[in-house]
Amino acid sequence: MDRQSVGDKFISVITYIVYAFFAFVCAYPFYYIIINSISANNLSERGKVLFWPMQVHFKNYERMANIPGLLDAAKISVLRTVIGTILTVIIAAFLGYMFTRDTMWKRKLWFRFVAVTMYFNAGIIPWVLCMRNLGLNNNFWGYIFPMIIQPFYIILCKTYCESVPRELQEAAEIDGAGTLRVFFQIMLPVIKPILATIAIFAAVNQWNAFQDNLLLMTNRRDLDTLQYKLYQYITQANSLKALISNTTNSSAILAGLQTAATATAIRMSVTVVVVLPVMMIYPFFQRYFTKGIMIGAVKG
Numbered sequence: 001m002d003r004q005s006v007g008d009k010f011i012s013v014i015t016y017i018v019y020a021f022f023a024f025v026c027a028y029p030f031y032y033i034i035i036n037s038i039s040a041n042n043l044s045e046r047g048k049v050l051f052w053p054m055q056v057h058f059k060n061y062e063r064m065a066n067i068p069g070l071l072d073a074a075k076i077s078v079l080r081t082v083i084g085t086i087l088t089v090i091i092a093a094f095l096g097y098m099f100t101r102d103t104m105w106k107r108k109l110w111f112r113f114v115a116v117t118m119y120f121n122a123g124i125i126p127w128v129l130c131m132r133n134l135g136l137n138n139n140f141w142g143y144i145f146p147m148i149i150q151p152f153y154i155i156l157c158k159t160y161c162e163s164v165p166r167e168l169q170e171a172a173e174i175d176g177a178g179t180l181r182v183f184f185q186i187m188l189p190v191i192k193p194i195l196a197t198i199a200i201f202a203a204v205n206q207w208n209a210f211q212d213n214l215l216l217m218t219n220r221r222d223l224d225t226l227q228y229k230l231y232q233y234i235t236q237a238n239s240l241k242a243l244i245s246n247t248t249n250s251s252a253i254l255a256g257l258q259t260a261a262t263a264t265a266i267r268m269s270v271t272v273v274v275v276l277p278v279m280m281i282y283p284f285f286q287r288y289f290t291k292g293i294m295i296g297a298v299k300g
Helices: 006-037 041-045 059-065 070-098 107-118 124-133 151-163 166-174 179-190 192-208 211-216 226-237 240-246 251-255 263-297
Strands: none
Touching (some): 006 263, 041 263, 070 179, 107 151, 179 192, 192 263, 211 226, 226 263
16 A cells, blocks of 8 residues: 555545445345344334344244244255255256267257256146156155256356366276266366355255245145244234234233334344354355356356
8 A cells, every 4th residue: 555656545445445335235134134133122123223232132032942843844954955955066067067078969959958948937836736746745855856957057067067178088088987987086076166156056045945845745744844934933923013002901011022022023033043054154165156156157
C-alpha cells in the first residue's frame, strides 16, 4: 500500500468496502437465523432480534431433540446422503469418462440419450407410478436409484476428462492397462477437483430432499428422513400462534412466553439444524470447488 499511488489506494479501499459489503450480505442471513433460534421467542416473533441475541436460551433445540423418531430419521438422512453421494460421483465419473473414449460403441448416441433427459420431464404422477412399478416405494433404495444418474454431473465429468491429455491414457494402455484400470488408477486421481464439486452438489441434494419421502414412503415411517420429520414439525407449529391467540385462559402461556414455542422460533431452529451440516462440510471441499466447476464447464 505504501508504494501505491493515491488513485490506486482509493480503488483498493473502495474494492475492500464493496467486497466487505457483499460478504456481510451473504453471511448475515445465516447469522440472523442462528441468533433468532437462541433468543427469547416472543422477541423473535415480533422481529426484535436483528444484530445480537437477546435473552439467550436453548429450549428450541431441547424441544427438537425430544421429537419422537428424530434420531432415527437423522440416521436415514446421513445414510442416504453418504451412499447416494458415493454412487452418484462414481457413476457420473465413469459415464463421463466412457463418453470420451472412441472405443465405446455408439457413444454419441448414448450421450445424447442421457443428455435429453435434462430437458424433458414426465411429471410427478408418472414418476411415482414408475417408482411403484419398479418396487421402489416403501424401500430405502427409492432414495438412491432415482438420483444416482444426473446428466448435468455426467456432462461436467465428460468435459473435464476431455481436458486430460490423451497421452496419459495411451501410455497406460500400452503398458497393458484395461478400461477399468485406466479409470480407477489413472483418471480418478486426476479428476479429483470435479469429483469434489459433484460430491458437494449431490450431497446437498440428498440431504435436503424430502419430497421423495412424502411420495414414496407411505407405509414405512421407519424410513422417514430428518427433513421430512422437521417439515412435519414446522407444519404442526404453524397453528401454534393461532392457538395462543384464541385461548381463553392464556395466563399460563404468557407466563412462559420467553421460551414458549412459536412458529418463527421453530422455523429458525429447524433451518439451523438442516443447514449446519452442509456449512461444516463445505470448507473441506472449497479448494476443489472453483477449479472443478470452471474446468468442468468450459471446454478449451
